[in-house]
Amino acid sequence: MAGNIFKLNPEKMIHRVATLLTFCPAFVIMFPLFLPLRAEVIKLEAKTGDIFELRGRKIQPGEPLILAWLEKRAGLATVDFRGNHYELKANSGQPDFLFLGLDLGLKPGQQTLQITLWSDHQEKEQINTDINILARDFPKRKLTVDPKYVHPPPEVQERIKREAEILTQIYNQTSPEWLAQGKFEIPCDGQLSPNFGQQRIYNNVPRSIHAGVDMAIASGQPIKAANTGRIVLASNLYFSGNTVIIDHGLGLYTVYGHMSKLLVKRGVMAERGQVIGLAGSTGLSTGPHLHWAAKINEARVDPLALLEIEF
Numbered sequence: 001m002a003g004n005i006f007k008l009n010p011e012k013m014i015h016r017v018a019t020l021l022t023f024c025p026a027f028v029i030m031f032p033l034f035l036p037l038r039a040e041v042i043k044l045e046a047k048t049g050d051i052f053e054l055r056g057r058k059i060q061p062g063e064p065l066i067l068a069w070l071e072k073r074a075g076l077a078t079v080d081f082r083g084n085h086y087e088l089k090a091n092s093g094q095p096d097f098l099f100l101g102l103d104l105g106l107k108p109g110q111q112t113l114q115i116t117l118w119s120d121h122q123e124k125e126q127i128n129t130d131i132n133i134l135a136r137d138f139p140k141r142k143l144t145v146d147p148k149y150v151h152p153p154p155e156v157q158e159r160i161k162r163e164a165e166i167l168t169q170i171y172n173q174t175s176p177e178w179l180a181q182g183k184f185e186i187p188c189d190g191q192l193s194p195n196f197g198q199q200r201i202y203n204n205v206p207r208s209i210h211a212g213v214d215m216a217i218a219s220g221q222p223i224k225a226a227n228t229g230r231i232v233l234a235s236n237l238y239f240s241g242n243t244v245i246i247d248h249g250l251g252l253y254t255v256y257g258h259m260s261k262l263l264v265k266r267g268v269m270a271e272r273g274q275v276i277g278l279a280g281s282t283g284l285s286t287g288p289h290l291h292w293a294a295k296i297n298e299a300r301v302d303p304l305a306l307l308e309i310e311f
């Protein structure tokens with residue numbers, strides 16, 4: 001795998017910020033979120049000669065991190081982080097990197113990353129590194145919506161519960177192979193709101209945190225797969241309306257909500273840039289827009305960070 005996975009292109013970032021500013025004055029307040037922050041790189045060296053790099057845009061809640069195995073001496077590296085267990089095999093033809101998600105609700109503080117190196121079924125060395133998760137301020141917003149979404153009527157409680165179970169199952173069965181190809185792309189050219197992590201107050205009732213970004217786009221406009229992967233859900237959900245979930249492998253998923261029409265079926269592969277549905281306003285939505293989200297296993301991460309990953 002080539003050099004830095006997280007590469008920030010300052011020119012592109014300035015252009016992006018400038019574009020956003022012309023769209024909406026509210027972005028002035030959000031400006032600090034879009035500064036081209038220096039990517040974080042933590043180098044981990046073992047006595048065995050094995051070298052790992054932990055990379056990310058920021059070490060903060062809501063950020064995806066990549067752990068790459070750069071120098072391989074051991075045959076197997078097992079990685080433990082926040083109760084999740086991962087395995088990297090040397091010279092197996094499998095990817096020599098993995099994704100770690102810092103959930104947007106994660107409390108700031110120390111989290112231990114444990115890497116164990118194995119050769120010939122014997123433990124050779126263990127590296128324990130404390131990762132310091134910095135605090136992050138998320139925006140708040142008051143919204144008025146149909147009361148049925150704030151206090152779902154009893155007849156839909158069963159449906160909401162069933163859908164939550166389906167989602168949990170999906171996020172527990174990721175492809176062990178890396179299915180994505182090349183860079184991630186923005187799924188539509190709608191007007192982007194930097195509202196990832198926004199605390200939402202629906203009809204004066206504080207509700208769940210907004211775990212994606214919204215892009216205002218006219219109904220019927222095409223929505224494209226941000227990268228190649230397997231369609232693991234293409235159906236209507238109570239909150240996110242007509243929804244597609246793509247499994248890109250290694251625990252990484254992208255989610256597309258509120259579409260008026262779905263153009264893919266569960267189980268098939270979608271190519272990067274393939275139209276998977278048409279924009280709309282189904283489910284809990286105040287107008288036509290795409291809700292775009294990303295998950296790494298169960299961790300909710302900022303999908304915009306994926307656009308800065310380079311392979």
Ligand SMILES: [Zn+2]
Pocket residue numbers: 210212213214290291292
């Ligand atoms: Zn949304």
